[in-house]
Amino acid sequence: MWFSGKIWDGTKEFEGALSVDYRGRIDAIRTGFAAEGTVFDSDCLIQAGDFNAHSHPEQSIYTDIVDPSWDLGTWCRHTIYRHSVSLTARSVRLACRRAFGRMVRLGVSSVMVSFYLHGNRDNENARAVIAAARDVGIRLVFGRMNYDIINENAYEGKKASQKSYYEPIEVAARNVRELMSEEDDLVTVCPALHSFHANTPQAIAAGIRLGAELNRPVQLHLSEDQGDVKLSLDAFGVRPLVYLQQLADRGEIPGLDGLIFSDCCWLDDDERSVLAKGRAKVVLNARMNARVKAGFPDLPAMLASGVVPWLGTDGEASNDDLSVSGERAFLAKKFSGVVRPQTIERLGQAPFFCGTSTVGDLRVGGWADFRVLRRGKVSELFVGGRQVLRDGRLTQLDEERDIEAPLADEVARLTGGK
Numbered sequence: 001m002w003f004s005g006k007i008w009d010g011t012k013e014f015e016g017a018l019s020v021d022y023r024g025r026i027d028a029i030r031t032g033f034a035a036e037g038t039v040f041d042s043d044c045l046i047q048a049g050d051f052n053a054h055s056h057p058e059q060s061i062y063t064d065i066v067d068p069s070w071d072l073g074t075w076c077r078h079t080i081y082r083h084s085v086s087l088t089a090r091s092v093r094l095a096c097r098r099a100f101g102r103m104v105r106l107g108v109s110s111v112m113v114s115f116y117l118h119g120n121r122d123n124e125n126a127r128a129v130i131a132a133a134r135d136v137g138i139r140l141v142f143g144r145m146n147y148d149i150i151n152e153n154a155y156e157g158k159k160a161s162q163k164s165y166y167e168p169i170e171v172a173a174r175n176v177r178e179l180m181s182e183e184d185d186l187v188t189v190c191p192a193l194h195s196f197h198a199n200t201p202q203a204i205a206a207g208i209r210l211g212a213e214l215n216r217p218v219q220l221h222l223s224e225d226q227g228d229v230k231l232s233l234d235a236f237g238v239r240p241l242v243y244l245q246q247l248a249d250r251g252e253i254p255g256l257d258g259l260i261f262s263d264c265c266w267l268d269d270d271e272r273s274v275l276a277k278g279r280a281k282v283v284l285n286a287r288m289n290a291r292v293k294a295g296f297p298d299l300p301a302m303l304a305s306g307v308v309p310w311l312g313t314d315g316e317a318s319n320d321d322l323s324v325s326g327e328r329a330f331l332a333k334k335f336s337g338v339v340r341p342q343t344i345e346r347l348g349q350a351p352f353f354c355g356t357s358t359v360g361d362l363r364v365g366g367w368a369d370f371r372v373l374r375r376g377k378v379s380e381l382f383v384g385g386r387q388v389l390r391d392g393r394l395t396q397l398d399e400e401r402d403i404e405a406p407l408a409d410e411v412a413r414l415t416g417g418k
Contacts (some may be wrong), residue, residue, distance in 0.1 A: 001385055002037030003370075006049040009362050010349055018046070020368040024185060025357055025382025029364060039068040040372055040380075049109025049363045049369040049381060050324035051352055053283040054219070054262045054312025057099030057129065058117055061411060062317035072225060072292040075318055078188050081157040083414045084117050085164045089128040091410040092117065096132030097403045099316055104138055104389050106323040107378040109369035110359040111138055112283075112312070114219050114262070116145035116165050130182050137388030137396050141354055144179055146172035147369040148203045156205060165198075169206045176210065179311055185384065188355040190216040196228040196240055204244075206257045208253040217260050217281070223271075224263035225294045241271035247276065256280040262312065264302070265295030282307055284347075287330050288314035297346030299331060300338050311348040324348055 004017040009029070017034035018297040021027040040046060055335055070078065087095075103111060111133075119125050126144055133140040154162065167175070176191045183189055191214065193199050193207040197254040204220075211218035223229055232240040247253045256278030264282050267275075275282060284297050304310060311327040313319050314339075320326065332344045351358035351366065359364040371389075372380035381389035388395055397403060 003046060004036050005040030005046050006174065008045055020385035024368055026362065026364055026366055026368045028107040045373045046370055048360060049371045050107050051359045052103060052108045052111040052312055052324050052350055053310035053348065054285055054314060055111050055113050056115055056315040057315045059315030060099040061091060061095035064411065065415060066317045068291065072294045075292050076217055079317060081161045084161050086414055087117060087119065089124050092125050092408040093128040093132045094403060094410055096129050097135055097397065098407055099322060100133055100136040100138045101394050101399060101403060103322045104136055104381055104394065105378065105392060106321065107371045108324055109139060109371065109381055110354055112141040112143060114143045114145055114192055116147045116271065118167060119164050122176050126179055130187055133187065135397055136394060137383050137386060139354055139359060139383050141188045141190060143190050144176050144326040145192040145194050145337050146203050146207055147194045147198045148200055149198050169203050173210050185355060190218065192219040195221040196231050205247055205252050211258050212254040217258055219260045219262060221262035221264040222264050224264050230264050238269065239271055241274045245274045263289060264297050265289055272302060272307060276306040282309040283312045284309045285312045285314040286399055287327060288319045292318055299335055303339065309347060
């Protein structure tokens with residue numbers, strides 16, 4: 001199956017064609033004029049779909065009820081800690097349909113999810129997220145998060161929410177293994193951890209070891225706000241990344257190279273050095289961090305240390321939208337004159353393994369996940385060579401009938417119609 005037209009491979013634009021095999025991988029890229037298979041005209045440009053490397057898609061259910069001025073604590077109080085205990089598998093699936101559908105329309109072809117709203121129902125809600133990804137057609141790396149701390153002194157809504165997320169270490173591991181039965185070329189399941197404030201030290205070590213055993217990456221929110229730094233200093237006498245390196249030095253975890261750290265707003269030079277030496281991955285959620293006033297990652301210092309991050313959006317209700325291109329534009333403006341525009345343009349476009357192949361760029365052997373820009377706007381999007389967006393509209397769902405109308409009913413149920 002061939003696709004022909006102008007192609008941008010991340011470094012140059014050329015007339016050519018790419019071929020997709022039966023598994024949905026690119027098996028050839030030709031340069032020079034071609035008129036084979038599906039041909040896109042001169043107004044179009046074929047380029048790799050974006051990889052959204054950190055997302056909480058179920059939070060799209062809150063998009064229409066948030067106040068953009070809320071800080072992180074206020075945001076949590078009025079969204080997840082007020083409503084997440086009332087979410088059903090149906091509401092999770094509908095909210096994720098909205099999130100994934102909007103990602104696709106913004107040129108995102110693959111997404112890594114961090115999910116911890118288990119609702120004391122094992123994998124029921126997790127399966128709803130996976131079902132929504134298949135409904136839309138987006139490629140999914142599903143991080144099933146362990147959350148094993150309940151703050152007994154927390155206010156009522158927060159404590160009730162934490163009880164609904166809570167799983168003992170062995171239960172979380174069992175559920176990850178069971179959920180792996182959902183895997184195929186479109187879906188990869190990984191163990192994940194929430195954070196230093198939501199996981200015990202034992203859970204952190206166990207989750208990292210499980211990822212190594214299963215040969216899967218492990219996600220962890222790291223120093224999103226200053227609270228986790230203080231917690232680590234008070235409990236262990238060192239900052240979070242230094243503590244994790246100490247676990248590796250003692251042989252309690254195999255190393256840091258399988259870890260994916262999200263946010264990283266409050267790192268110091270020593271921690272950035274640990275990241276670089278440990279070959280851990282980093283995902284920035286810069287617009288979200290700025291909007292909820294949690295902190296902000298020091299991108300120039302990170303790049304100087306040798307760490308090149310991927311980009312994520314976190315949840316739609318705490319961001320402007322779910323566009324990875326929007327993250328690049330935001331960072332380009334923030335660091336204008338400090339970081340080269342070409343460097344920022346390449347963020348998130350390094351190859352990232354999803355299952356048995358890579359996303360993030362166009363290369364032979366990688367997944368055929370690409371978008372087509374028409375006059376600069378996303379018009380078509382293909383995942384594994386299968387079209388999931390046509391003329392700016394989802395091919396597998398009707399947005400109003402299958403997403404917005406039923407989701408409005410779920411929001412009304414949560415809020416009492418207010």
